[in-house]
Every structure is written in C-alpha cells, then in structure tokens.
Amino acid sequence: RKEVEQDPGPFNVPEGATVAFNCTYSNSASQSFFWYRQDCRKEPKLLMSVYSSGNEDGRFTAQLNRASQYISLLIRDSKLSDSATYLCVVNGSPDYNQGGKLIFGQGTELSVKP
Amino acid sequence: DTGVSQDPRHKITKRGQNVTFRCDPISEHNRLYWYRQTLGQGPEFLTYFQNEAQLEKSRLLSDRFSAERPKGSFSTLEIQRTEQGDSAMYLCASSLAFSQETQYFGPGTRLLVL
Numbered sequence: 001r002k003e004v005e006q007d008p009g010p011f012n013v014p015e016g017a018t019v020a021f022n023c024t025y026s027n028s029a030s031q032s033f034f035w036y037r038q039d040c041r042k043e044p045k046l047l048m049s050v051y052s053s054g055n056e057d058g059r060f061t062a063q064l065n066r067a068s069q070y071i072s073l074l075i076r077d078s079k080l081s082d083s084a085t086y087l088c089v090v091n092g093s094p095d096y097n098q099g100g101k102l103i104f105g106q107g108t109e110l111s112v113k114p
Numbered sequence: 115d116t117g118v119s120q121d122p123r124h125k126i127t128k129r130g131q132n133v134t135f136r137c138d139p140i141s142e143h144n145r146l147y148w149y150r151q152t153l154g155q156g157p158e159f160l161t162y163f164q165n166e167a168q169l170e171k172s173r174l175l176s177d178r179f180s181a182e183r184p185k186g187s188f189s190t191l192e193i194q195r196t197e198q199g200d201s202a203m204y205l206c207a208s209s210l211a212f213s214q215e216t217q218y219f220g221p222g223t224r225l226l227v228l
Contacts, residue, residue, distance in 0.1 A: 100145060104149075105156050
C-alpha cells in the first residue's frame, strides 16, 4: 500500500465548476499535511498547508480528518489557470524537528475547459 | 533570483556514464533535500541534509548514488554507472529547520539515460 494515495484523474471540468480531490495517508503519526501544485514540466509549488480545523484560501478549501486519515481539497469557481496536477503531501517524520522529508501522492491531474 | 537553483537543467548521457548535478538552496535555508520524479508519479524522497550533515537516505538511493553538501551551502548529487532506469527529474528543495517545513523546490534537472 502506498503511503499517500490519490485518484490520478484526470478530472476534466468546465470553467466555474467546483471540484474536489481526495487523498488518504497510511501513517497515523503524521503531523503535517500539504497540497502542492505542479504545472506541466515545472517544479511543485506549495498551494496550502492543511490544518485539523480546516482552512480556506480564496477559492481553495483544505480539510483534514485525522481519524479517517483523509485529506481533501475543494476548488470553487474553477479557472482555466487552475489546470495543473495537485499533489497531496504528508510530512514523513512524526516530529518535524527531526527531519522533514515529504511523502507525495501520485498527483491528481485537473484540466479546466472553457 | 533568490530561489532554489539547479544545474544543469537537462542532461542526456549514455548508459554507464557518471553524472553530477548541483543544487543551490535559498541562502538562509539550512535543510536541503533531493527528490526524484518519474513521469506520472509524485516526487520520491532520496536524501536530506541539515547544514553539512546527511541525516537520512532513502532505500531508493542505491550505492551508485552519492550526495554531498560540503560546506552546508550548495549540494551535489552524483550518479555513477547510470542505467536507463535512472532517467527522471531530479528535484532539489530547501527549507528552514524548525519551521512548518515549507519546502521550496528548484526547477529540477531532467536526466535522460540512453
């Protein structure tokens, strides 16, 4: 079983749609969670951190369910520029002061069409 | 540009040759990470340094791979006797220790082994 699992997609949605990505992780001791965005042939860039209370940044909402070991990302009113691969990421060290290797999911490809 | 830089951006080599990649992290960052990404997959952790000390190595890092960070600034990743399976994007990231481990990625070095 992979440590972080995502539906690889692709998700093809029209502009303005709401789209949700889901992710599960296997290590219950994980402490830090993130969504990264990766454009084609570019490096990953941090989209947002994910907190237990849930957090929102504009059109993006991230949620964490520790009991189910489940992370989600919701994108509202999707734009053409949202087209990218979204990577679910978990910090691979129980104590981030001891090290910070990131464990990435496979990534979910999103394509927003006009 | 004050971000993470990597050199070269592309490398084509023949099977059996040695290659070396360089990463220059963000100047005040004391943690430096190497990841490898193949097509359709998320990045996979290879190794990381805190200052000049190599603190963790993945099982993915065979004996043919070696990484150094001699003065705690830039790092090199060398692959000896390259194999076709080494073809991938090699990503470097840096972060501050004792932070939320926001890792900033460089543009990557794309390796093709013929």
